[in-house]
Amino acid sequence: MTRVRSWGLGLLGLVVLGVVWEVYKAVGPDAGVKLGDRLVLPRTSDRAMPHLWDIASRLTEPALGRSGAPLWEVVGQACLFTLKIAAIGWVVGVVVGLLLALLMQRFRLAEAAVLPWVVLSQTVPLIAIAPLVRRWGSQLRIGSWAWDSQDSVAVIAAYLAFFPVAVGMLRGLKAPDATHLDLMRTYGVGWRTTLLRLRLPASVPFLLPALRLAAAAAVIGTVVAEVSIGLRGGIGRLVIEYAQAAGGDPAKPWAPILGAIVVGLVAAGFVALLGLSLKTYRRGEVGA
Amino acid sequence: MTAAETRTSTTATHASAPTPAVHVAGLDRVFTSKQGSVTALSGVDLDVAPGEFVSLIGPSGCGKSTLLRLIGDLDQATSGTLEVFGKRARQARLDQDYGIAFQQAGLLPWRTVAKNIELPLALHKVGKADREARVRELVELIGLGDFAGSYPDQLSGGMQQRVAIARALAERPRLLLMDEPFGALDEMTRERMQNELVRISAETGAAVVFVTHSIPEAVFLSDRVVVMSPRPGRIVDVVDVRLPGTGRDDALREDQAFFDAVAAVREALHGAPPPAARGVENR
Numbered sequence: 001m002t003r004v005r006s007w008g009l010g011l012l013g014l015v016v017l018g019v020v021w022e023v024y025k026a027v028g029p030d031a032g033v034k035l036g037d038r039l040v041l042p043r044t045s046d047r048a049m050p051h052l053w054d055i056a057s058r059l060t061e062p063a064l065g066r067s068g069a070p071l072w073e074v075v076g077q078a079c080l081f082t083l084k085i086a087a088i089g090w091v092v093g094v095v096v097g098l099l100l101a102l103l104m105q106r107f108r109l110a111e112a113a114v115l116p117w118v119v120l121s122q123t124v125p126l127i128a129i130a131p132l133v134r135r136w137g138s139q140l141r142i143g144s145w146a147w148d149s150q151d152s153v154a155v156i157a158a159y160l161a162f163f164p165v166a167v168g169m170l171r172g173l174k175a176p177d178a179t180h181l182d183l184m185r186t187y188g189v190g191w192r193t194t195l196l197r198l199r200l201p202a203s204v205p206f207l208l209p210a211l212r213l214a215a216a217a218a219v220i221g222t223v224v225a226e227v228s229i230g231l232r233g234g235i236g237r238l239v240i241e242y243a244q245a246a247g248g249d250p251a252k253p254w255a256p257i258l259g260a261i262v263v264g265l266v267a268a269g270f271v272a273l274l275g276l277s278l279k280t281y282r283r284g285e286v287g288a
Numbered sequence: 289m290t291a292a293e294t295r296t297s298t299t300a301t302h303a304s305a306p307t308p309a310v311h312v313a314g315l316d317r318v319f320t321s322k323q324g325s326v327t328a329l330s331g332v333d334l335d336v337a338p339g340e341f342v343s344l345i346g347p348s349g350c351g352k353s354t355l356l357r358l359i360g361d362l363d364q365a366t367s368g369t370l371e372v373f374g375k376r377a378r379q380a381r382l383d384q385d386y387g388i389a390f391q392q393a394g395l396l397p398w399r400t401v402a403k404n405i406e407l408p409l410a411l412h413k414v415g416k417a418d419r420e421a422r423v424r425e426l427v428e429l430i431g432l433g434d435f436a437g438s439y440p441d442q443l444s445g446g447m448q449q450r451v452a453i454a455r456a457l458a459e460r461p462r463l464l465l466m467d468e469p470f471g472a473l474d475e476m477t478r479e480r481m482q483n484e485l486v487r488i489s490a491e492t493g494a495a496v497v498f499v500t501h502s503i504p505e506a507v508f509l510s511d512r513v514v515v516m517s518p519r520p521g522r523i524v525d526v527v528d529v530r531l532p533g534t535g536r537d538d539a540l541r542e543d544q545a546f547f548d549a550v551a552a553v554r555e556a557l558h559g560a561p562p563p564a565a566r567g568v569e570n571r
Contacts, residue, residue, distance in 0.1 A: 038413070072387060177392065177394065179390045179392045179394035180394055180396070182362050182388075182390070183388070183390075183394055185359055185381075186362065186381060186386075186388050187384070187407075187408050187411050187412070187458075188363075188382040188384065189411050190383055193411060197407075197411065198396070200526045201398050204398075280398050281439050283397045283398055283439055283440075
């Protein structure tokens with residue numbers, strides 16, 4: 001019942017957004033709304049805000065010229081490409097984040113030494129590190145395997161994804177009550193058993209939101225890194241490419257933007273499924 | 289060390305010599321911090337015989353919980369002697385000589401009632417069949433046979449506390465440590481739980497060290513009530529309240545002997561006879 005309701009509300013939100021778009025386009029001034037010299041609401045011309053149905057129908061037309069693969073297919077391919085890199089970045093980021101959280105929980109000294117750097121790492125602009133990662137990576141060569149730009153993009157996605165996991169998981173590992181920790185001590189079990197039987201299960205409610213944030217961060221990181229490294233084949237590249245075509249084909253740039261949203265939804269959906277499989281560990285706290 | 293080894297060694301000790309369940313002599317506990325030091329316990333002497341029910345009572349800060357934690361080796365004494373079944377507290381903890389229950393039930397929310405009771409057995413690698421048999425016994429003992437598959441959030445506070453007691457009993461300890469286990473319960477549930485605890489402790493024959501704020505609770509449950517006072521935490525009196533008569537049941541709560549014992553403990557707590565012994569706060 002509540003599930004149907006929340007799906008319904010979600011759909012309703014989408015419909016409302018669409019209606020707002022079309023209504024504003026119909027009644028808003030062509031030149032947009034200005035406050036002094038600042039544009040506060042966008043222009044409503046077909047170039048700036050194409051009709052939703054134009055955006056939709058553009059998806060079915062060929063991406064280039066009069067024949068060839070339809071736009072949705074080209075964008076779909078790019079989505080898969082980006083999704084794959086984002087997934088690799090997410091997995092690497094989650095593993096690194098979990099290991100860091102474990103290290104920080106186990107050794108207080110490590111927390112004091114590592115946590116500030118973890119926080120600081122996120123203040124470095126992505127645009128600045130992308131070329132660095134690429135340059136350093138290109139010198140790597142292990143046997144027949146050589147580093148390529150895709151790996152650089154995945155590393156940058158991981159760089160963004162590890163942060164919420166490290167911080168969220170650290171909080172989760174520290175979540176058990178003093179009573180629970182005392183109890184494990186009375187059982188005379190060590191750190192590892194306490195971790196497996198108490199800290200890990202107790203951390204799930206903190207871990208899941210962290211994984212969701214990490215998924216979003218991995219997708220954004222992938223798209224932005226694709227642009228700043230100049231990797232072809234993904235959504236990031238298409239966003240730039242099609243934006244340049246906006247003059248003559250205003251509905252086209254919206255296709256990769258929709259694609260990026262789909263990638264984000266798939267990523268969030270995957271984490272939601274993960275959450276369902278861990279439902280037992282998300283029961284409400286015991287109200288004594 | 290395995291649980292089986294432990295069990296045989298402790299029963300052997302038990303059979304050969306009647307060592308007290310708990311032996312405390314000249315125990316001090318001083319907490320030192322940047323602000324200075326606080327003496328939580330000073331010169332505490334106490335013996336608890338096997339099978340005896342002893343309550344620790346006193347105002348907040350009198351160190352009764354600290355004493356319980358020391359017995360359970362959840363904290364270290366600054367000086368003094370502390371033995372549990374003739375062993376050092378640490379060894380007794382590792383040998384699982386005691387079971388413990390806290391004010392919060394402290395059940396793991398992701399485990400069912402049965403799985404919560406089973407936790408200590410599972411951690412100590414008890415076989416599956418033995419585990420299941422023991423859990424079945426215990427859910428019956430606490431009268432929650434129908435709730436074995438329920439999760440803690442589906443239970444009332446009193447039921448959760450009963451599960452916590454069952455968990456403390458899982459490894460058949462000969463000593464139960466209880467830190468205000470009924471402190472968060474309403475009065476009616478509390479009295480019912482006290483009746484159950486009397487029954488359970490009689491059935492298991494375990495010694496109990498029971499921390500409480502409540503005079504009637506201490507009197508109703510105990511053989512002896514240890515009265516403590518704060519700053520520094522120390523024992524001011526030990527009141528023998530083992531009440532005559534057949535057994536402990538609700539009739540006892542109305543008995544003159546019960547009120548007299550309550551008055552005696554009150555007197556020990558306040559250091560002077562109260563104006564009206566009958567008008568005691570009845571919880």
